Amino acid sequence: MTGYSINLKSDSHIAEIPTAEIRQQLPIVSANLSHFSPVVHQKIDLMLLGLEALNVGETERILQLAQQLGLKDIIKSRIFLWRLRCTNPLRRSYKRNYLNMxxxxxxxxxIHYLAKSLEVKIRQHLIDAKLMQDKGLPIDNHYHLSGYLERFRNNFAKRMNPRRVKVTNYLNDEDMLNELALSILTQLLLSSGSRGIERLWMSLWDGEVN
Structure with missing residues (x-):
């Protein structure tokens, strides 16, 4: 089987999009919103976890994109990015803070731009998973897909708090954790298209805003 190719064409026009225009693509959910549901924080962090499992070195890529997209004032450094992700209550290093709008x-x-650059790889993984399931074979038996699943499981085990019941349930059931990894691929694929930003944004607020 041939290796995956990754479409990075989207990078060529990133710098051409004005910062103000990018931020205005997403509406304010509520003017009276004090903070977001913990589930919103979980969804964002787990999607980033999936991207890291797809492509080693994504943390550096995030910082590069923040610079390209004019978001350096929000994602200032690796440490600041880590602090943002530690708003996920499932994390070992959970900080009782909330992300602002x-x-x-x-x-x-x-997430949209990273998913867009990895769209071919994401799509192929989902195709491979479907083929394995249709044949009644374990998805872990697929060489390329198993690499993603293993990295996702390892990252999840290292970063999530085993004292959390939800985390323990995943860690005790590899098939369940694999299904989570695949569901994140589906979310990333939906986030990668021309209206991916809007789709991802709306999916975050599906009954989850406090």
């Missing part, structure tokens, strides 16, 4: 917007925009 501009931080959520910035992360959604970055």
């Amino acid at each position: 501009e931080e959520v917007k910035a992360l959604v925009i970055i």
Whole structure:
């Protein structure tokens, strides 16, 4: 089987999009919103976890994109990015803070562009998973797909808090964790298209805003 090719063409026009225009693509959910549901923080962090499993070195890529997209004032450094992700209550290093509106917007925009650059790889993984399932074979038996699943499981185990019941359930059931990894691929694929930013944004607020 041939290796995956990754479409990076989207990078060529990123710098041409004005910062103000990018941020205005996403509306304010509510003028009276004090903070977001913990589930919103979980969704964002897990999608970034999936992107890291797809492509080693994505953390550096996030920082590069923040610079290209004019979001450096929000995602200032690797440490600041880590702090943003530690708003996920499932994390070992969970900080009892909330993302603000501009931080959520910035992360959604970055997830879209990362997913867009990896769209071919994401789509192929989902095709491979479907083929394995149709044949009644374990998805872990597929060489390329198993690499993504293993990296996702390892990253999840290292970064999520095993004292959380939800985390423990995943760690005790590899098939369940694999299904989570595949569901994240589906979310990333939906986020990669021409209206991917809007689709991702709306999916975050599906009954999850406090």
